Amino acid sequence: xxxxxxxxxxxxxxxxxxxxxxxxxxxxxxxxxxxxxxxxxxxxxxxxxxxxxxxxxxxxxxxxxxxxxxxxxxxxxxxxxxxxxxxxxxxxxxxxxxxxxxxxxxxxxxxxxxxxxxxxxxxxxxxxxxxxxxxxxxxxxxxxxxxxxxxxxxxxxxxxxxxxxxxxxxxxxxxxxxxxxxxxxxxxxxxxxxxxxxxxxxxxxxxxxxxxxxxxxxxxxxxxxxxxxxxxxxxxxxxxxxxxxxxxxxxxxxxxxxxxxxxxxxxxxxxxxxxxxxxxxxxxxxxxxxxxxxxxxxxxxxxxxxxxxxxxxxxxxxxxxxxxxxxxxxxxxxxxxxxxxxxxxxxxxxxxxxxxxxxxxxxxxxxxxxxxxxxxxxxxxxxxxxxxxxxxxxxxxxxxxxxxxxxxxxxxxxxxxxxxxxxxxxxxxxxxxxxxxxxxx
Numbered sequence: 001x002x003x004x005x006x007x008x009x010x011x012x013x014x015x016x017x018x019x020x021x022x023x024x025x026x027x028x029x030x031x032x033x034x035x036x037x038x039x040x041x042x043x044x045x046x047x048x049x050x051x052x053x054x055x056x057x058x059x060x061x062x063x064x065x066x067x068x069x070x071x072x073x074x075x076x077x078x079x080x081x082x083x084x085x086x087x088x089x090x091x092x093x094x095x096x097x098x099x100x101x102x103x104x105x106x107x108x109x110x111x112x113x114x115x116x117x118x119x120x121x122x123x124x125x126x127x128x129x130x131x132x133x134x135x136x137x138x139x140x141x142x143x144x145x146x147x148x149x150x151x152x153x154x155x156x157x158x159x160x161x162x163x164x165x166x167x168x169x170x171x172x173x174x175x176x177x178x179x180x181x182x183x184x185x186x187x188x189x190x191x192x193x194x195x196x197x198x199x200x201x202x203x204x205x206x207x208x209x210x211x212x213x214x215x216x217x218x219x220x221x222x223x224x225x226x227x228x229x230x231x232x233x234x235x236x237x238x239x240x241x242x243x244x245x246x247x248x249x250x251x252x253x254x255x256x257x258x259x260x261x262x263x264x265x266x267x268x269x270x271x272x273x274x275x276x277x278x279x280x281x282x283x284x285x286x287x288x289x290x291x292x293x294x295x296x297x298x299x300x301x302x303x304x305x306x307x308x309x310x311x312x313x314x315x316x317x318x319x320x321x322x323x324x325x326x327x328x329x330x331x332x333x334x335x336x337x338x339x340x341x342x343x344x345x346x347x348x349x350x351x352x353x354x355x356x357x358x359x360x361x362x363x364x365x366x367x368x369x370x371x372x373x374x375x376x377x378x379x380x381x382x383x384x385x386x387x388x389x390x391x392x393x394x395x396x397x398x399x400x401x402x403x404x405x406x407x408x409x410x411x412x413x414x415x416x417x418x419x420x421x422x423x424x425x426x427x428x429x430x431x432x433x434x435x436x437x438x439x440x441x
Contacts, residue, residue, distance in 0.1 A: 031165065031182035034246040037258070038290050047269070047293030049402060051440045053223070054298060056083050057271045058433055060142035061227035063099060064126055065429045067092075070100060071113045077430050082130075085140065088214065089129040091205045092118040119144065120205055121198035121372065123191070125233070129210050138221045139214065141207060141237065143199065145228030145274075145429075161187040161392060164239075164283050166385045168197050175384045176376070179243040180236055181279070181286035187392050188236060188279040189309060192229070196236035203375040207237065208252055216256065216266060224270040227429045228305055231275035231297075235287065235398050238270045242290045251378050269294040270399065273432055276308050277395035287398040297399040300435060302406030302426040309395050404435040413438055 063080035070078045079100050090096040093103070093112065103112035110117040119126045125144060132138035162168070164181035167188060178197065180188055200207045216222065222241075226234035244252045245266060259265035268291075275297045279287075287295065299306040406426045407413055414431040416422050425431065 030248070031179055031243070034179075034243055035182040035286060035289055037246055037260070038292055049296050049400070051436075053269075054271045054273075054296070054402075054440065055433075055436055056085065057140065057142070057223055057225040058227070058273055058429065058436065059083065060085060060128060060130060060140060060225060061145070061230065061273060062429050062433065064092075064128065064142060064144040064230070065227055067113060067118075068115045071102060077433075084132050084134040085130045086133055087128055088131050089210050091120060091128070092126045094205065115144075120202060121195070123195045123198065125195055125199050127199055127207065129207075129214065131214075135221075137217050137219050138223070139216060140223040140225065141234070143224075143226035143230035143234045143237065145226060145230035160190040161280060162190045162193050164188050164193075164279065164286070167193060170376075173384070174379075176379050177382060177385065178240070179247075180239045181283050182243070183282045183286035183289075185392065186279065186282040186286050188283060189232065189277070189395070192232045192236055192276075192278050195229070196233045196240065198372065198374075199233065200237065200240060201374045201376060203373045206375065208254075209375065211254060218256070218266070219259075219264050220256075220266045222266060222268050224268065225273065227273045227432070228427065229276065231272040232278040234270060235272055235275065235278045235295075238268055238291065238295060239283075239287060241268055267294065270296070272297045272399050273429070274299060274303055274305055274427055275397055275399070276305055278398050279396075280392040280394045281396050282392070284396045284398040291399065293400070295399040296402050297397050298402045298404060298432065298436065299397070300404045300406045300426050300432060302408075305424075305427050306397065309393075402440070404432070404439055406431075406435065 059080045059082050062078070063082065066078040066080070069075075082099050087097045087099070093101075105111050105113070112118060115126075116124065127144060128140075128142045130140040130142065132140075164183075164186035165179050166175055166177050167180075168176045168178050170176070180186075180193070180196075198206075203209065224234045224238045224241075226232070242258070245254060245256050245258050245268075257263075257265040259267040270291070272295065297306075410416060410425055410431065414425070414428070414434045416425060
């Protein structure tokens, strides 16, 4: 089986990873309580789409995503224009606080400007922590998207799913009780989930460590943004931080509370640009409940990246819940139909998990090879949940959509350079900058 799986084309690896049960009944109830703090009758203050916020946060993405372009070209379009934002932490070069910096190339060793080598973790991720100069309570997290390097591309290509609750598995077989969503059957893109996990838990450069160091004020407004792969990871980081902050036990010792209509606290708000689909329908529903009017997806209709990973859903999956609830009921023919539906669904899930387990093994092995410096003391002494498969490939965007409408071949707004082929013309962060300026006042 291993040899046959190795020979499968990458696009076939679209099964679902057999990882872990969501929780016991008590933990599940607690997580659902956290989710439903944001109910339709209440709304966090300060929500709503703000065009200037979107424009400024995109500049933070350009700082990260276009570093390699700045090294090759003097074209000013590749320069980030950060406005009132200052860098407090740069994972590419800890200690750096300069925008658009071009580092001198050493006589030997890696080029510090090379995006293929200045990331960290198994997927070569990078991120910035920023603070507003005009409002001391405003902070931002910006996450780098896909770079032209194998490790980063692998995170995009691993289009299997893993449970949104307790779906992270370590090389020693341990499963971590991390919550990205409380809704039953919520599942995440496997590559994005592990990329988010790395960025959150890395001991020296991770988001959790740096947020604790920053000592955010009680009334902080924390923006979360990213472009491309970075947008998908930023979505999961938003989810994680929501559940971490609302955790009554404060497992991660953030010492923060979420802003509600009747009390002060921290507000999370995200702008997700060119977002690939980060999870399945149930995850998107969970994200919609916890974010409501504080998360926005800005996608160009001609950009192919937001259309991936491709959704794969068979009729038996759509009605499997109905079949389960009606098992043993009705006439003989109806009972046989429901039994057949369940049998087909079960078979499909087994095939998906056999194929997908290989993808999980690839990620776990990569973590082991990289000797990741992860801070996992939060889970000391906890029993690992039992194994349970994820079952959905019904990927969907997560967040409120703000559509942009691209121009054929870029039009006069973002034309091809020297009329050269560019399969990602409509995807570049600089193309989004021009579209947003043109279409969103």
